[in-house]
Amino acid sequence: MINVPQLRFPEFQDAYKEHKLSELLSRYSENNKDEEYGIDDILSLSYEHGIVDRKELLEDTYSKVNHKNYIKTRFNDFIFGKSISTNYPYGLFKVNNFRDGLLSSLYFTFKTSENVSPTYLDKYFSHQNRANNFLKKLVLVGDRYITADSKYILSAKIFVPLKNEQEKVASFLTIIETKIKQFTKKEELLQQYKKGVMQKIFNQKIRFKKDDGSEFPEWQKKSIGEVFKQRIEKNAENLELLSVTMRDGVKKREDISTKNNSSENKNNYLRVYKNDIVYNSMRMWQGASGVSHYNGIVSPAYTVLKGNDENSSLFFAYYFKIQKNIHIFQRNSQGLTSDTWNLKYPQLAKIKLTCPHKDEQIKIADFLSSIDSKIEKVQNQLQLTKEFKKGLLQRMFV
Structure with missing residues (x-):
């Protein structure tokens, strides 16, 4: 194994040395029977933010929590969390760079030795693949939590400078x-x-x-049908394939999906021109609409709106996104449940907005x-x- 990194500050030349984690970390578990810390000092571990106040993650009242049964953690402790998450299915290492406090007994707490920087270890294990490959050989994964032995984890080795x-x-x-x-x-x-x-x-x-x-x-009331007509043009399958997102509006499909759609039959796809508005009739009530900056085609699941010369399509793209109008679109959508709500053009065209x-x-x-x-x-x-x-x-x- 190559024991130097690909990228390094030039003033350092010494080879990285392999260490057992037990040479870098020592496990300790200090209970809170003396009530040094109270309920408001309970902390938790987030893969995105590290150690944080538990109340930032969980809106509970701690009514059933006995803080005496929690373990203490000190600033710069190294923490191993045994909860399962999508990104870290084998557990998560993080340094406590937040503050002293309490953690659930589901966590392992470690002190770092003098020859290692806790922040360096934190960065080392913040690489998702590296952390997962390291831990998957050392733990057993259950439905919600991980079974782990701290001594076994500490027996594993890493290279450090x-x-x-x-x-x-x-x-x-x-x-x-x-x-x-x-x-x-x-x-x-x-x-x-x-x-x-x-x-x-x-x-x-x-x-x-x-x-x-x-x-x-002054602003005047207009029906959407006065501003936009439905565009139904087909047989343009050689044009750019577009899609509609709730956040970013109309995007090129290739920019948001790796799926290869080249073999799809696109004869029934709808043509879109620049400045048309495209919306998802099943998701209009959630804001799935936008103005197109491209010529292209969209799935027939979408509705394409052609504006007239008396109005700005870009303005209406913003106008359709405000919460008041989202509620109007929801009320006018047809269907028994939210999964089937649908706002077709004939219903949309009747809606009046002040413009x-x-x-x-x-x-x-x-x-x-x-x-x-x-x-x-x-x-x-x-x-x-x-x-x-x-x-x-x-x-x-x-």
């Missing part, structure tokens, strides 16, 4: 993770801002003005599109940083 290199690797990866958190928070704030400003715009608490500063006309003049529609759509552009930029930065981190986790460890 000297501590000064561990700390530099851990510090560098922590910087990357901080950047990911910053991008994630920035996206959340932009999404919140967009949601809030959309509500005010469509409730007419915010009004746009003409370029000369004068007021636009602004086309010029104001365009201003609103341009404004919301500018926010979406900022969100997309942050999402791309976030995705690239996550991919960069993934590559580092693969190449900076042995």
Whole structure:
């Protein structure tokens, strides 16, 4: 086995050494009979966020919890959780970089030795395949929990560098993770801002003005059928295959699915032109609609709407997404249960919405599109940083 990583800081030359985990970790279990910690100090383990307050994950009242039976954990302990999750079916290692507190006895708590950085071990086991391949030979998987022996786990071996290199690797990866958190928070704030400003715009608490500063006309009620006609054009099977998502609207199928649809018979597929609105009649009440930026075709399960020259399709793509209109679409969908609710074009066309003049529609759509552009930029930065981190986790460890 090669005992140096593919990617390494140039000032380090020493070979990585193989260690049993027992040389790096020591198991301890300290009960809370002295009630050093109370119910509010109960912590839990999340594969995404590490050690967190339990109440952030579970909205229980702790009415049946006896905190005296919990075990203590200290800051920088190394923790093994025996719960089964989709990403980590053999359990999960995480450092407690949160605070002192209590954990369920389902967890193993370890102290780290002086020759290892707990944060380095945390990064080592945060690589999903590495952690799963390491643990699957050491535990037994039940229906909900894992049967594990701490001594057996500690007998397993890993390669680690000297501590000064561990700390530099851990510090560098922590910087990357901080950047990911910053991008994630920035996206959340932009999404919140967009949601809030959309509500005010469509409730007419915010009004746009003409370029000369004068007021636009008052909003008027229109039926959707006055704005959009159903487009039913077929036999265009050589065009780009499109699909509709609830989050991102109309997307190229190849961008959201790896399934090869080249052999499908597409004679009955519906043609879509740029600026058409496409919606899923079974999921319109959940927001499955969007304006198309492409020429293409969609499954006949979708409905295609062709707008007229007096209105902005992009405006209505946003308008259809607000919660008030989602509820209207739900009320007008036909079917006995939510699994069968269906909003066909004849029902949709009868729905009346209060709409602004086309010029104001365009201003609103341009404004919301500018926010979406900022969100997309942050999402791309976030995705690239996550991919960069993934590559580092693969190449900076042995």
